[in-house]
Amino acid sequence: AESGFLASDIRYDVQLDTTSNTVDVRFVIDEGRSVVLEELEIEVASGDSSAEALPMDLEEAWSTYRSRLRRDYLGRRLGPAQERGLQDRSGAWFRDRGYPNPSVSSERVVDSTRATATARLTISPGVRRRFGSVSVEGNERISNRVLARELPITQDHWFSASAVAEGEREVYGLDMVRWADAVVQDGAGTGPVPVRVQVQEGPPRLISGQVGYSTSAGLTTEASWAHRNFLGGARVLSVTAEARTGLLAADETSEERYGLSTTLRQPYLGSRRMSGLLTPFVEYRDGPIDESFRNGIDATAVYELGGISTLALQYRIAARKVLQYRFGTLTDSGLDFLELQTILDDSVGTVTRESRLTASGTWGRLDDRVRPRRGLVARLGLQGAGPDVLSDVQFAKVTSGVSAFLPLGGDFFGRLRLSGGRLWPLGKSIPSDPDAGLIRFLELRDALLTAGGTGDVRGWADGLLGPKTPDFRTVDRGDSLSITADRFIPVGGLSKTAFALELAFNLPAGLRRHAGFLFLDGGRIWTDDGRFGIGDPYDQERMFFGTGAGIEFMTAVGPVRVALGYKINPSPLDLRDPTLVQRALNGGLPISTVPTEALRRFQLHIDLGNAF
Structure with missing residues (x-):
């Protein structure tokens, strides 16, 4: 009755299990007919029309509100709970337009024969005040x-x-x-x-730290010191040291990354919605792209639109010193491994400059930021690198994504994520001749698009969906030079498209706060610009699909997601050991001579936090 049903019938069955001395109780609910709102009458004060009872500056807004209220409620179920919703919603409308103490009452007349109702809403706004x-x-x-x-x-x-x-x-x-x-x-x-x-x-100075884990980064740590009223004005000065150790990482593309940064945050930049950040930083990384040092500074302005919606503009100027490149057989254009190594070794130790401007936006609404069941979030990023006097790479880049959450009834709910992007090389990043194509491509590797991983296309390690290559490394053994490869590294591409579709459901009985999920993901990475000479001898630029299942545990630190992915249509390299692939290529043998391994179809994904 509270929810608008005329004759609900509720009964329960009890079943005793004498072996475990427990009782199972099953409730059986027959809702019966629901009461549908057929007519909604709205009166202001003593029954006057809205145009007469309200000031002229509110007439149009009030007319629009009444139409929206009727559209939202007429023809739908009406009970005491929905009636209170009508009152609360109307009272809030007046409280936002100068009336601190409106009085809202309602009367509901039910025709039980026809299962319809008429609701009369009476509003006394009171005195309008400033x-x-x-x-x-x-x-x-x-x-x-x-x-x-x-x-x-x-x-x-x-x-x-x-x-x-x-x-x-x-x-x-x-x-x-x-x-x-x-x-x-x-x-x-x-x-x-x-x-x-x-x-x-709170205290002006604060020391904090955190520890995390993901299959792509392994164990991660962060320590921070902050002065939260630096020079007054509620501005924040913080110093942060972070480490992505790669320890216990399940993904073969894990990297070590250590950084130190200082951030000055100004919470008010001409508007309470606008804040600014200035962040000088230095970092060391040893990963799939290279081993290098980088230092630079970020200047960021953030405008908060409300809720989770924001706009941001960031400018970065930085310099990177490469200690060692990571690369492999990226091309079939005739540039052999030793020749490529010689070219890249000539640039080892030199400093590469970058100057980037990024504009990004996030729009949407979620019913719960930690574990959403209903909502939509859209993201768009625009990035440009240059000019040539400040940057050794030049390009324009667009990335976009949409995430949707929808309850499906009962204990089931759906999740959908779409993402894509495109990078256009410009200026000095466009190859001047065919022999320079691969080098220009390698210079863009920090900006190239990749797919795969816990928060992207599951079934693959981070970045390893699509074009990949054995991580060839040279080992100097005195009078000889040997080549090894113990993992694959992502090549990336100029274009990306990906999706993730998930069916989630509450677990039964005492595990209802946790959820299980089934997923189907897919993605494609490709380069359609022939000037770079990036071939596709192993058919890695097609669309790939992964599926699997997982469990989402709700903990004191947020969701912990554990999933097992399965590659539906793997590429020839996906199922082969990189060391054996390297030996075959060095010996001039086709990779078809390398045996496949069935276990390589599977990929474990573990993440702390909302990974969808």
């Missing part, structure tokens, strides 16, 4: 001016309850604020509405 003074209490180090600028409240503007709530969130969002409460005072008066903001500050 914002009065705004006071701040409890702050010791952060000034009143800094806190007040975070509030979307202007004296003498019409009162808005959502503006008060948003201001409370904005103040609480300052790093040093531990607790914030915006209180509306003198709620029953007739004059301006004063607002008091109470805050509790």
Whole structure:
């Protein structure tokens, strides 16, 4: 009845298990007929029409709201719970338009024969009032001016309850604020509405650390020191050291990465929604692309649109010193391994400059940020590298993605992710002659697109879907030079398309807070620019598909996802050992002479956090 059903029948069956001395209880529910809202009458004050009872500046908005309310409720089930929703929604509309204390009542008349209902909504807005003074209490180090600028409240503007709530969130969002409460005072008066903001500050200095794990990065650690009111103004100065050790990583493409950075965050850049970050950094990496040192500085502006929606603009200028390149048989153009090594060795120790401008945006809404069941999130990134006086690589790049979450009824819900991208080489990154194609391609490897991994196309290790090559390394044995390869490394490409489709479901009984899931993923990486001379002798630029299953555990630190992926249509290299492939290629033998290994169809994925 509470949910709008006329004659629900609820019974239960009890079954005793004498062996384990337990009882199973099964509820059987027959909802019966539901009451459908046939007519919705809305009255303001003493029954006057909205146009007469409300000021002229609200007439159009009120007419639109009434139409939307009727569209959302008419023809749908109506019970006491839905009736309260009508009242709450209408009261909120008035509280955001100058009425601090509207009174909303409703009456529901049910025709049980026809299973229909008429709802009458009566609203007494009360006195329309404006914002009065705004006071701040409890702050010791952060000034009143800094806190007040975070509030979307202007004296003498019409009162808005959502503006008060948003201001409370904005103040609480300052790093040093531990607790914030915006209180509306003198709620029953007739004059301006004063607002008091109470805050509790945390210590100005904070030391933190965290440890994580993923199949692609292995064990990761981070330690940070922060001053959360640096030079006043609630700006934050932080120093962060992080390490991706690669220890216990399941993916063969794991890399070691160690970095140190300093970030200065300004929480207000002309607008409370705009913040800025300045981050000088230095890092060392040893991974599939190269072994190198890099240092540089990032300047970032972030504009918060509300919720999870943001816009960001970042400029990076950096320099990288390569100690050793990682490469393999990337081409069938006639450039042999030793010749390629000689060319690259000439550039080892030199400094490569990069200058990049990136604009990105995220738009969407989720019912739960940690474990969403309903919502849509879209992402778009635009990046350009240059000009040639500042950057040794030049390109334009577009990436995009959409993630959708939808309840399917009962304990089932669906998830869908689409992603893609394209990179266009420009200027000096365009090969000037055929012999320079591979070198220009290698210079772009930090920007090339890859697929595969826990948060991408499952069934493959990070970046290893599509074009890949044995990680050829030379070992100097005194009077001879030997070549080894103990893993594959991603080649990447200029274009990418990928999808992930997931059917998730709650686990039964006492495990309902956890979920299982089945998935089907797919992706393609390819390079259709013949100027680079990147061949595809092993048919690795086609569409690949992976499937599998996993479990999502809810823990105190968030979701922990464990999944096992299976390659449906692997490439010739996917099922072969890289060491044996290297030996065959060095011996001039086709890779078909290398035996396949069935276990290589499977890939384990483990991740802490929401990996979808």
